Amino acid sequence: MVDAAGDGLLPPLATRAGAERPGARLNGARATPRDLMEGTDAMGDRKPLQRVLLKLSGEAFSDADVKGGIDPTIVRRVAEEVAALVQNEGTEVAIVVGGGNIFRGTSPGAAGMDRSSADHMGMLATVINALALQDAIEKAGVQTRVQTAISMQELAEPYIRRRAVRHLEKGRVVIFAAGLGAPYFTTDTTAAQRALEIGADAILKGTKVDGVYDRDPALHDDATRYDEIDFMAVLNQGLRVMDATAISLCMDNDLPIVVFDMLTSGNITRVVTGEPVGTLVHTA
Numbered sequence: 001m002v003d004a005a006g007d008g009l010l011p012p013l014a015t016r017a018g019a020e021r022p023g024a025r026l027n028g029a030r031a032t033p034r035d036l037m038e039g040t041d042a043m044g045d046r047k048p049l050q051r052v053l054l055k056l057s058g059e060a061f062s063d064a065d066v067k068g069g070i071d072p073t074i075v076r077r078v079a080e081e082v083a084a085l086v087q088n089e090g091t092e093v094a095i096v097v098g099g100g101n102i103f104r105g106t107s108p109g110a111a112g113m114d115r116s117s118a119d120h121m122g123m124l125a126t127v128i129n130a131l132a133l134q135d136a137i138e139k140a141g142v143q144t145r146v147q148t149a150i151s152m153q154e155l156a157e158p159y160i161r162r163r164a165v166r167h168l169e170k171g172r173v174v175i176f177a178a179g180l181g182a183p184y185f186t187t188d189t190t191a192a193q194r195a196l197e198i199g200a201d202a203i204l205k206g207t208k209v210d211g212v213y214d215r216d217p218a219l220h221d222d223a224t225r226y227d228e229i230d231f232m233a234v235l236n237q238g239l240r241v242m243d244a245t246a247i248s249l250c251m252d253n254d255l256p257i258v259v260f261d262m263l264t265s266g267n268i269t270r271v272v273t274g275e276p277v278g279t280l281v282h283t284a
C-alpha cells in the first residue's frame with residue numbers, strides 16, 4: 001500500500017493543521033503577539049516557529065534596476081537563506097511565489113485581453129519562478145517539491161494538501177505555484193489560503209521595505225514604521241501589506257503575518273527565531 005505521498009507504508013499523517021500554534025498560550029495566559037512570534041515555551045526558552053509560509057512576490061526574483069525577469073544571483077541568495085533556515089532551525093517551510101516580475105493579469109501587456117486569459121498567463125508566470133527557486137534551493141542542499149494549482153504533471157505535482165504536509169514533515173521545502181488556479185485572485189490570497197490549509201504558524205511576507213509604514217517611505221521622509229499593527233487598522237488605513245482578501249482571510253482565522261525586508265541577509269531566520277524584525281500584523 002502506498003500513501004498519498006507515494007512514499008510507501010506510513011503512519012497516519014500527523015498534520016498540524018488546527019493544532020495550537022507554538023507560544024499561543026503561556027502559563028495559561030494569552031501570549032502577546034511578540035511571544036507568539038518568539039515561540040517562547042513554558043520554560044521561557046525561545047524556540048523557532050515550526051512551520052511557516054513564506055510569500056515571495058515576483059519582485060523578490062529580479063533586480064530592482066532591471067525591474068523584471070529573473071536574476072540568478074538574487075534567486076540563489078534567497079534560496080540559500082531558505083535552505084539555512086531548514087538546515088539550522090529545522091523549520092518547515094512552504095513558499096508561495098508570485099509572478100509579477102514576468103506577468104500580471106493587470107499588466108499593460110494584458111491590455112484588451114480577456115481578464116481570465118490574462119490571469120492564466122500570470123499564474124503560469126508563477127510557475128516559472130517556482131522552477132527557478134526549486135533549482136536554486138536544491139543546489140543549496142535541501143529537497144523540494146513544486147505543487148501547482150493547475151495540473152502540469154510533467155514538471156510538478158498537483159496541489160494535494162496532505163501530500164504537501166507530508167513533504168514538510170520530511171523536511172522538504174514545498175513551493176506552491178499557479179496561485180489558487182483561479183482568475184481574479186492574487187498570490188497574496190493564495191499565501192493566506194495555503195497557510196491556513198497546511199496549519200502554518202505565520203505568513204512571512206518578504207518585501208523590499210523593512211515593514212509596514214503609515215505612509216509610503218519612498219515618498220515621505222517622515223513615514224513611521226509600525227512594530228505591530230492589527231488587521232482592522234491595516235484595512236481601515238488602506239495600508240499596502242497584502243490585498244484586502246488576503247488580510248480578511250488572515251483576520252478571520254487569526255493567522256499572523258510578519259512583513260520584513262528580504263534584502264537583508266539572514267532576515268528570514270531572524271523572523272523565525274523571534275528577533276524583532278519587520279512588522280507583525282495580528283489580531284487586536
Ligand code: UDP
Nearest residue numbers: 058098099100104105119122179180185187
Ligand atoms: N493570479 C491569478 N490567480 C491566483 C494567483 C495569481 O489569476 O490565484 C494571476 C494574476 O494575474 C496575478 C498574477 O497571477 O496578477 C501574478 O500573481 P501576483 O500578482 O499575485 O504576483 P506578485 O505580485 O506576488 O509578484
